[in-house]
Amino acid sequence: MTSSDQAIEHSNSLWEHVWRIATSVSALTVCVTVATFLLYWRTAAPTVLQGDSGELQFAAWGFWLTHPTGYPLYLILGGLWQHLVQIGDPAFRLNLFSAFWSALAVGVAFLVFWEITRARGASLIAALTFAVSPLFWSQATRAEVYALNTFFVALLALWGILWREKPNRKFAIAFALTFGLALTHHRTTFLLIPAFAALFADRIVTKNFDARHFAKRALLYGALAALPLLMYLYIPLRAGATPYAMIDLSPAAPIVIFENSPRGWLDVILGSGFSGALGIDAATWGALRDFPNQWIAQLNPIGVLATLLGLGVLFWQRNFALAAFVLFGGFAFVLFNSVYHIGDISDYYTPIYFFACIAIAVGIAFITQQLRAHTLTRNTTLPVIALLAFLALLPLQNLFNNFFAQAQSQHTNARTQWARILASNLPQDAILISNDRDEITPLYYLQLVEKQQPNWIGLFPKIAAGARYENVIALVQRAAGAGRPTFAIKPIPALTLRYQIEEGANGLWRVKPIAPGMPQHPTDVVLDDTLRVRGYSLLAGKPVAGEQITLAVQYVPLKKLARNFTTSLQLFDAEGKKVAQGNDHVPGDVEYPSSKWRVGQVIQDQFDIQLDPNVPSGNYKLMLSVYDPSSGEAIGELTQIGEIQISD
Structure with a gap:
């Protein structure tokens, strides 16, 4: 062999070595994790957000409390991250915290798919498909608890698969400790029990099954899983240090948000306030009917077909344990989400798509194996490469279709809104109210983290338990005892039913x-002996042909109203012909509809009426109708409540 041949052989050997390293499972895991982290970083929200995200951004910063079920692990890790990672403001850092755990979840998911299929290409495509599914991606760009929860779901799956392949004590210990840590973060971890029971059953219940030995092991691993639950001591330890646990409304009684007592701690840990959100009703069946549409939206039709193919392959291969693991894991969340009626329930669907991507990996791996084994294609890798290139469209389609929708890098709405309010020269002791809790949480962040307007008080309905906080009407009455000036941060029409309103700057x-x-x-x-009409007033405009007028009509309920009625105010001439009609509406809208009115309470409704330019001058009858359009039920008939004189 000549020196030239030796050099070529050495070069080829070197490239083969580099290729083996580059395509190793470890290298691919690192690559997919880093790549997705950079994607999530690029699309992460840059600053403070509304809602739960805004709450977590200030609660983690001070190692304080957040809404039930407390999330102690998240608050501890998130707070450390905010103080140690000096990039952007603390709010952005917690958004980046979600990007970090989401990327790790994708890396672990790749390892899960690899352990199941032993196919790099299939595992990579499935992992990237999961990474850019719209729901999971959205959770990677904002401060939320779901990214860390998905990481735990994937990590538990990895330990479970490894233990099933080789029932080693180290995997069992890792699984137990991870399960306990996951429970300190999100209670939906319990929903994984049927899936793992199906995965482990045939490895535990064998011909030589020893019930006593199994019970001892179960107690041992149960104790290991319980150890991390001690982290819930964070709740009582930090309750007293949380500045918003009690809101001072002196001289009125304070608002107690977190009761610093054993009962209060348990309410947070157990999420007692959400027990009423569970139930089987029309929304349950609606959620179940809508799930296929969500599935298609997340994984697109090709992904859905690949999922079904993978499940079919598992049954055809008689791998019933893994098939049951995928089905039980997914359907447990589908069923739970259908009976749990909370505002952010859509975020609970993420684990379903992780389980679906297991099936996708199995389906792709099966097709590639068939191509490699077929007599027409076994001697060439081109068909396999072509197939994988085609299936790579799965993640690429979601990436390009959803990039701009998922990119939150310009999402500064919350900070912009509050910068405008902060510039409004409100009194130092102002109380700021919204009918939406999500809009108030950025104020707490600005006060507690950035030290802006620390004396303002932000309130919203259901800030605490009890009828005094049920809606904006009751909330204003509760805040009135403080004697502070009260402002709504936006127009809330329901407030006009009970209180005097002065419109100011900046909305x-x-x-x-x-x-x-x-x-x-x-x-x-x-x-109908049910609703007394107290009278009416002209609030705005002049009763002149072609003009718009605003009339206020006052009611006093004589009985408790069971429905949310719509009101209609119409103008009739002397011959009984309708010449104008106000805007039919539900007074109080969703905040304070008629079903919430108290007997004897004065309610002031408002109607905008556009007068026709050709309406003749004269006296016109004001006719009121109170009805429920869904049932047809009405309170009395169309009734005259007075007259109005129109001039030309």
Whole structure:
């Protein structure tokens, strides 16, 4: 062999060595983790957010409390991350914290798929498909608990698969400790029990099954899983240090958000306040019917077909344990989510798509194995490469279709809104109210982390338990005892039903907790012995042809109203012909509809009426109708409550 041949052989050997390293499972795991982390970083929200994200951004910073079930592990790790990772503001750092755990979840998912299929290409495509599924991607760009939860789901699956392949004590210990840690983070970990029971059953219950030995091992691993639950001591240890656990409304009684007592700690840990959200009703069946559409939206039709193919392959191969693991893991979340009625329930679906991607990996691996074994294609790798290139469209399609929708890098709405409010020169002791809790959490972040306007108080309905916090009407009344000026951070029409409103700059409303005064035109009309019409007033405009007027009509409920009625105010001429009609609406909308009105309470409704330019001058009858459009039920008939004179 010549020196030239030796050099070529050495070069080829070197490239083969580099290729083996580059395509090793370890290298691919690192690559897919780093690549997805960079993607999530690029699309992460840059600053403070609304809702739970905003709450977590300030709660983790101070190692304080957050909403049930407390999430102690998240708050400890997130707080450390915020203080140690000096990139951007603390809010952005916690958004990046989600990107970190989401990327790790994708890396672990790749290892799970590899352990099941032993096919690099199939595992890589399935992992990337999961990485850019819209729901999971959205959770990687904002401060939320779901990224860490998905990481634990994937890690538990990895330990479970490894133990099934080789029942080694180290995998069992790792599984038990991870399960306990996962429980300190999110209680839906319990939903994984049927899936893992199916995965482990045939390895545990064998011909030589020893019940006593099994019980001893179960107690040991159960104790290991229980150890991390000691982390819930964070709740009582930090309750007293949480500055918003009690809101001072002196001289009125304070608002207790977190009760610093054993009962209060348990309420947070057990999530007692959410027990009423569980139930089987029409929303349950609606959620079940809608799930196939969600599945397609997350994985697209090709991904759904690949999932079904993978499940079919598992049954055909008689791998019933893994098939049951995938099915039980996915359907446990589908069923639970259908009976748990909370606002962010869509975020609970992420583990379902992880289990679906296991089936996708199995399906792709099966097809590639068949191509390698077929007589027409066994001697060439081109068909396999072509197939994998085609199936790579699965993640690529979601990547390109959803990139701009998922990119939150310009999402500064919350900070912009509050910068405008902060510049409004409100009093130092102002109380700021919204009908949406999500809109208030950025204020807490700005106060507690950035030390802006620390004396303002932000309130929202259901900030604490009890009827006094049930809606914005009750909330304003509760805050009135403090004697502080109260402002709504946006127009909230329900407030006009009970209080005097002054519109201010930047969309703020000054709310005066004063009941409506006597109407300009009192009446004594009673509708069906149920609702008394107290009278009406002209609030705005002039009753001139072609103009718009605003009329206020006052009611006093004589009985408890069971429905959310719609009100209609119409103008009729002397011959009984309708000449104008106000805006039919549900007074109080969702915040304070008629079913929430109290007997004897004065309610002031408002109607905008556009007068026709050709309407003749004269007196016109004001006719009121109170009805439920869904059932057809009405309170009395269309009834005259007064007259209005229109001039031309």
